Amino acid sequence: MRTILQGGTVVDRDGARVADVSLDGETIVAVGAVIPSEADHVIDCSGRYVLPGFVDAHSHADGLLTDDGVQRALLKQGVTTIVAGQDGVSFAPGDGAYSSEYFAAINGPHPSYAGGGVAEYLGAVDGASRLNAAYAIPAGTVRWEICGRSTATASDAERDAMAALVERGMRDGAIGLSTGLDYVPGIFADADEIAALTMPVAEAGGVYISHMRGGYEANSSEGIDEITAIAAATGARVHVSHFHAEAHIVLAQLDALEAAGVDATFDAYPYTRGCTLLAMPLLPPELSAQPVDDVVRVIGDPAERARLRRDWFPEVDSKPSLGPEWPSMITLAHVAAPEYAWTHGMTVQDAAAAAGVDAIDLALDVLTASRLQANAVMAVRYDRPVSELAQIFAHPGHMGGSDGIFIGAHPHPRARGTFARYLREYVRETQTWTWPEAVSHLSAVPAERFALGRRGRIAPSWIADLIVVDPDVVGDTATYEHPLGEAVGIDDVIVAGVPVLAGGELQQLLPGRGIRRSEVR
Secondary structure (H helix, E strand, C coil), X not given: CCEEEEEEEEEECCEEEEEEEEEECCEEEEEECCCCCCCCEEEXXXXXXXXXXXXXXXXXXXXXXXXXXXXXXXXXXXXXXEEECHHHCCCCCCCCHHHHHHCCCCCCCCXXXXXXXXXXXXXXXXXXXXXXXXXXXXXXXXXXXXXXXXXXXXXXXXXXXXXXXXXHHHHCCCCEEEEECCCCCHHHCCHHHHHHHHHHHHHHCCEEEEECCCCCHHHHHHHHHHHXXXXXXXXXXXXXXXXXXXXXXXXXXXXXXXXXXXXXXXXXXXXXXXXXXXXXXXXXXXHHCCCHHHHHHHHHCHHHHHHHHHHCHHHHHHCCCCCCCHHHHEEEEEECXXXXXXXXXXXXXXXXXXXXXXXXXHHHHXXXXXXXXXXXXXXXXXXXXXXXXXXXXXXXXXXXXXXXXXXXXXXXXXXXXXXXXXHHHHHHHCCCCCHHHHHHHHHHHHHHHCCECCCCCCCCCCECCEEEECCCCCECCCCCCCCCCCCECEEEEEECCEEEEECCEECCCCCCCECCCECCC
């Protein structure tokens, strides 16, 4: 039985035209006038646009792809493929224990991965989800496997062992290497270590993906300089994760990469606030590297807490991305301790006032009670209007990435709104992109950059990952105040030729797969 998408406007990066799309199995077989038979399954797309499925170039749904609610939230935005393994911390290689501990408030636990490597992670996606997942080898997890909790510079032997893990991961189908250089243990890796791990990535044709060092914003040049050095040492193509800063900073740094001869792309989401582990900006990295029991003991001890207040929190006040106003800029999104559930959606400042303590004590009390399983939405010191973000998104090196975190009672709205928000604000309302340009940024460019096979186009012999969009309705409903609203205007989604969302309802088949790196020749 064929599936035929009939009567819609077919849009890919090359343009738009009214046409039918015929599918046979997982593959597109015809684009044009198609006469259906009685045996065919016909989806009426009249008045709607048919687009290639979107690629979330920076996702944290690593362990959540079997969750119906997470799948629905992504499919309703038009996302059919995620790129997991971000920010240097995820499950593979190894047994997944480090990610399950340190990134518990970001990636969640994995329902089936119990060890092995990239091949095992990707294999756990096959037939288990309605979405596809590609995987970047997380450099922090690699460091953990070889160096454990060490904060010291890696030895030559340790670098060689780490590079061997990366080489194996690339053979197993990874799309590249990711770093998280504000997280532990990535923050302890120097540029030489990262270059050693990036070398096998470059040799395999993959991409070095970096959550840069230094906190972004006004300090972005620090991270870009390091990326430039790593690219020069290895010849790797690079990708900058969630590049958030004022437009003039982002564009100037992208120009600097180009002037240095670096082949670079980046993702950026259509929001100004970020979201991360509550502990990341508020605890010293040397402390965060210790076992959870030890960290909880330290931050719960009055004498140690006094020392942190005296010696560490002045550094928090000096961070370029937050500053001394941090208590009013951090909103609690997820706190695993039930006794602090009342704080969800409150700033640290307001929660502290309600509890009758100061902001430092409130933050450390929350971290202690939740055993560090807490994340938070982070405001920036200089808010940016849609017109400024549009300057960033107009750059040809931009691709769509949500950085979406689904863990939490009051999460960042980007998890449920990013891709629908792109279409509402930057196509329909501001016309920053045409519809074909939206396909380029949200589907074709990431599919090419990360070697996701024959995805990102609507043409015969290409994989039928397709979405049907109502161009007059599509949009986001999730807000900072009400972050759980799902996107509207995308009610039919096909993955590998199989309808997985039909008339707005999830279907029971699970055609998603772990995507092994595959260049289109």
